[in-house]
Amino acid sequence: MKTWDAIVIGGGHNGLVNACYLQRAGLNVLVVEKNEWVGGAAVSRSLTPGFLYSNCSYVCSLFRPETMRDLELPRHGLQVIAYEGGAVLTRDGDYLANYRDHDAHRREFARFSKRDAEAYDRYARDVTRQCRFIQPLLMRTAPDPTSLKPRDVGELLFLARKFHDLGPSQMAETLRFWTMSISEFLDEYFETDVIKANFSISGIIGTALGPMSPGTAYVLLHHYMGEVDGSVGAWGYARGGMGAITKALSSSFQASGGTIRTGAEVDKVLVSNGKATGIVLANGEEIAGRLVISNADVKRTFLKLVEEKELPDVFLRRVRNFKIRGSSGKVNIALDSLPEFPALPKDSPCYRGDLHFTDSVERMERAYDDWKAGRWSADPFLDMMIPTTLDPTMTPPGKHFMSCFVQYCPPKVEGRDWTDADRDAFAETVISQIADYSPGFRDRIVHMEVRTPRELEAEVGLTEGNIFQGELTFDQLLFNRPVPGYAQYRSPIGGLYICGSSTHPGGGVMGAPGRNAAAEILRDLSKSNTQMSPAHDVI
């Protein structure tokens, strides 16, 4: 039987990034993916003829340019196009837009409040300062604060120095920022409801927290620290949908000699004498590997794929308690023409950006209240875009794909499993909200894909449908992600690594967990790692 140098469980983007780096470093790598396609939550599939969806993730900013270059992704077809701002449509028939132009942005805010318009620079400065602090940490393994190894001590000193460089008042601000709610944070800058609602969006996307929950200010950062080609904080569409990213990754991987098996669900990780030796597929097939790397989330990996008896108690308990609550759903809609929003002028650039209807923080918090009670929000928050206004490759000309991310949506409905009828009722809530603002919307619908946490878990394997493979709260970040003592991509089992979004620096289509994990693996193998370029400078 052939023994692979490394077997990667899961062909999500992090698994593929990891596999690419290992293959390029000279290992013989196999990726096994349970679905018939790769991509995980970064995937584009055609479910109705002529239309391509970004089925899960839909916008790109976090994906690291260093990795795009190292793995030659542009040559394998990846292009990310920055998009043009967006808007919150308000219940009084107006809207608040976000424009890319700094002065237009200010004038737009001044329509609501001159004070808030002039507060934006201060807000942007403070958030940018926090981004600049966190950015260099993304592409580094988090130090283990209990370790005395020179590298950990060195990295801790790096962290301490960066922290100290902030200066006394900013150090205090940073600590507050990492623990505050987005609502409290915004109250320090702005007075207008819709302006606060507009900024609070980035604080709650993907979390099972409301805008008034502590810890959501940090989540905002997670959505601001990316870039599109050096434009920090900008978001873009991957041409061809988010699947273009994983398509380019698998093409790059295969071009460098790697092997991918789809339709191959892993049932067990084989462990012998505390060391991983390979995997068993659901069909019983055994595959031997010197290393096993799991792209699945930390719960799936250690509670489903590894025998409990192989793992230490404390570790197991912590993995069981890891917060990975599903809070979002997705409705993908094929449209036979561009929807109209009477509030938005026809020539508004906002059609080419993100659109929302939640015009107050209060309303967003109410939507969260429903989730706590185990129901989907009656008045949900939507993050809605029409990528085909900029990307001509996903639909025929004149037709459109609308991506609609929905919060909140619970992993179970009042404690019981989702039914198809629940799913349809959930979709109806979403469509009727859109139709309220866009007359004739229903008539344009050609096809629809509705995804609740049930579908996300079943297809992508995201436990409870949590989009980040685990909540992005301070207790689950840096050296505590996924659990204390195991933040460096290793596990209690020799030769078994984790590389998905459950690990530092967390979720989003970023590729940093996969890359950092590859660096650790190559370090353990004492292999040179010349394929991996250093993180870009933050100066």
Added chain:
Amino acid sequence: MGKTAKKTSSPYAGRIAARSHFRTLRLDTPFQPRIDALMKQNDWYSWAGYRAPASLWDEELEYFAIRSTAALFDISPMVKYLIQGPDSEAYLDRVTLRDVTRLRPGRVQYTAWCDDEGHVLDDGTLFRLTEDAFRLCCQERHLPWLLDSAIGYDVSIVEETEEIAGLALQGPTSFAVLREADFDGVEHLKVFDLAGFEHQGGTVTISRTGFTGDLGYELFVPANLALSLWDRLMEAGQARGIRAIGYTALNRARLEAGLIVANADFSTAEHALRPDRVRMPDEIGLGFMVDAKKGHFNGRRAIMAARDGKKLRHVLVGIEIEGNIPAEHAIVYHGKKKEVGLVSAAGWSPLAKRNIAIASLVRPYGHTVNDDLWVEIYAMRELKYERLMKRARIVPRPFIKLDRRTANPPADF
């Protein structure tokens, strides 16, 4: 459920009418029709979101209009706040560095204001229009800061940038132009005086101030009177060589005058991302404004502590560089080796016939150690850097001093 979007109702009418702004990213100032008519270069830049001329007809000759006749420069994009109310004097005394109780109605102060850590938020001019009304003009926007600082004071603060148009009329014949334009009594204005004058049934506020170090005036009017004011000046100035100019020429004049520009010569506290980029007044040559004798003002404790603890790290100086090659953004060295600072503005001074610059240095250089300073100039010449190491000497600012700026009564030319 989401509420049905309703038709526009009256309370929001103004807000809704304003939303078409996205179709014009660079605003026109109230003077734009006149400037457009004179614009031959189509050389625009964005000044705080306005379409502003870098140069209109010849950036070098426009400079000579400032120094030889009268130059007209549109300053409408300057950010303006109207501060009114019984406590406005006390309030501004608390916010700004200088003693506002000594600023009489009809006078103007060049001033600055700091955050609580003593870092400069901006510099600007404070016009005392009446006992209870002030106008603050500056480069950056400060409404949240000004409003927050007003808690406990009986004042109102209104941002009026778009409502008030502004012109700078600068140069030796500027007084003559105003007199020809029948602004009776303008001859009584001494430097930093202001007065209101009748114009088309409204009031134009004229102050003897400016950014050129020359004889000059600044004029503020409600936007609807802007064009007629422009015409009145242009007509009166016909025989006095009045010309409209752009920023490039003005920038040369302001360098000769040794004046600094926020976010060009120093970073303002609300924009600086890097903790070491903020500056205290003493670090950018504005220490003279700090009035230690007056009561509490924002930043006082930090500024005094830095002075006492000798914690001031930087200093802003004027330097004269040998030769005539401009040293824009050159690195300053001590002993040709040790990097000690950066040039933020530089150029040849036609009036001083010297190669001048404004630089920020790390103390003690420029403060107590002033010898052996050098600048390294990278001059791009036909796709090759000519690298020059030139001696720099610290000299007082302003680089030029013109008697006509302060002469009373002002001279005719």
